[in-house]
Amino acid sequence: MTQENNQTDEFLAALDQSLVGGSFVKLTLGQYTGPEEGLKQIIIRHVVVKREDKLSFTYRYKTRDIVKNYGPGEAFDRIATALEGDFKVGTLFTTEFDLSTQTMKRTKPTHKDAPSTSHDRDKVRTIEAKKTSWLYDLKITDANGTVFKTAQDKFRQINKYVEILSPLLKNTDTERTLRIADMGSGKGYLTFALYDYLTKTLGLKAEVTGVEYRTDMVALCNEIAIHSDFDGLKFVEGGIAEYEAGPLDMLIALHACDTATDDAIAKGIAANAEWIVVAPCCHKQIRREIEGHKAQNDLGFLLKHGIFVERQAEMVTDGLRSLILEYCGYSTKVFEFISDAHTPKNVMITATKNPKAKLHDPEILEKIHAAKAYFGIKTHHLEKMLEIPA
Ligand SMILES: C[S@@+](CC[C@H](N)C(=O)[O-])C[C@H]1O[C@@H](n2cnc3c(N)ncnc32)[C@H](O)[C@@H]1O
Structure with missing residues (x-):
């Protein structure tokens, strides 16, 4: 032997x-x-x-x-x-x-x-409907913790979201305080879910900030955060592009409209975030570019139909976002977030900082330029935000 x-x-x-x-x-x-x-x-x-x-x-x-x-x-x-x-x-x-x-x-x-x-x-322990005061405060459940019929989709989305983020976060050192910004936090459903999961389920320390234009939502969310004893969770009023993030571990932007997703990604890159997670919303900026320049390519026949223009704009916008993130040293995944039976806004991009990646790789830059030329795009908003050579 x-x-x-x-x-x-x-x-x-x-x-x-x-x-x-x-x-x-x-x-x-x-x-x-x-x-x-x-x-x-x-x-x-x-x-x-x-x-x-x-x-x-x-x-x-x-x-x-x-x-x-x-x-x-x-x-x-x-x-x-x-x-x-x-x-x-x-x-x-x-x-x-x-x-x-x-x-x-x-x-x-x-x-x-x-x-x-x-x-x-x-299997990720999902957010408990019972005895979770923020779910009641946000009108997802009644006082007994039963999820309202009309809130079933939202509740499913909340749990799916935690399930997706869990593999990224569960090996975090418990001594470390995670710094997370949620851009365009809206009514805060997913911000609360993430904070709850991080601190209660994983026992981590976290400072989570929701950034949101709307005064009423910021006030409501701050009130609920206090009521839930979520000391590390706060919401600030303001625009994503203007928010001074400081160093971050994770940047999130879920369904932030059109170029607000790009502003958020750019903030995440500037904040050296280890993870950037976005679920883009509408794709108007690139749609305008595609429609405006009518590039002569093999896919031109699709532009006759509004729905295909929409889908092409979505794929090209997010495909370029993914490439730009890779150019900036991240590994990316693009996948369906939840079934499109629940919402058409169902694509998610997750980017993880890859220390082995070649930063500002000219080959990736070439791909970005080629894709833009093919679809007749002069500028992608994210590229502009990051001042990537056009
Ligand atoms: C569709 S909601 C999504 C809310 C939440 N992230 C979610 O997925 O449940 C988008 C939110 O982003 C906010 N928003 C959009 N653009 C923004 C910007 N540039 N700065 C700050 N907030 C923004 C809107 O006011 C809105 O509340």
Whole structure:
């Protein structure tokens, strides 16, 4: 038996003991060197599905996660194969010790408590309708915590939103205070939901500021924040473009109209925000450019129909936003936020600062220029805000 086999056996024995003794927290397999494109890490947790013990493998790729559950036998085989193959490091986390295959020394545990094994453990705990005073104050629920029929879509949207933000935020160090600005916060549904989730569910410290034009909404939201004892949540009156953000961890702008989304993104980039999350609203600025210049391209036949102009404007506006964010050193994802049965404003862009990205990459700039030329766009508002060479 080789030394590598011995080491794997010892590691698996420690895993087995921790599972039997109930001290198992998670196991990670990292430093992947194999052929599978984009695969970065596997995170393994213990779950109980239909009363059967399983190990749940989250295959973490660059842009997505895939989860697969295996019975213990198959799971142990897979871990052994991974450690003797393409994963250079395995780390076992238990409530008694951490153990890395790099040293095979038991060190002080990172985690104090073993997590629940419910299959839904990883499902984000959604905002509780009951006993949540801000939901009542915002007229989403009645005094008993029952969601009004007319507010069902909003409530679904609130929960979906928390579910989307959760993977970005849940590994935040609890000692750190997250600074977040929500631009165009409106009646604050999503701002309250985020603050509630961060502080109550994740136990994090957060300073969240909603920025909003409308005096009445700012006053209402500040009142509800006080009533909810949300000390780190406040709303300020003013325009997005004029707001002095200071350094931020996260910038959010949900359904901020037309170029207000660009103003918000530009603020996020200037504030060096680690995450920028926007759900754009109308796309008038680029629609005007497309309609005004009538570029001679292969898609010209679509411009005859208003609905296609609208959709083209939406895709081109947000596609360029995504490229511009990448030019500024972010990795981006664009996806459907909630089903379009609930609202047509359902596209979300999430941008995460990527330290490995080449800042101001001329190749991306070229793509931006080519896309603009193709669609007959002289200026994209975001590009102007960031003073990107036209
Ligand atoms: C459609 S609402 C969305 C509210 C909230 N973000 C949500 O998704 O529930 C857009 C809000 O953004 C505000 N708004 C739009 N442009 C703005 C700007 N440039 N500065 C400040 N507020 C703005 C509007 O007054 C409105 O309340």
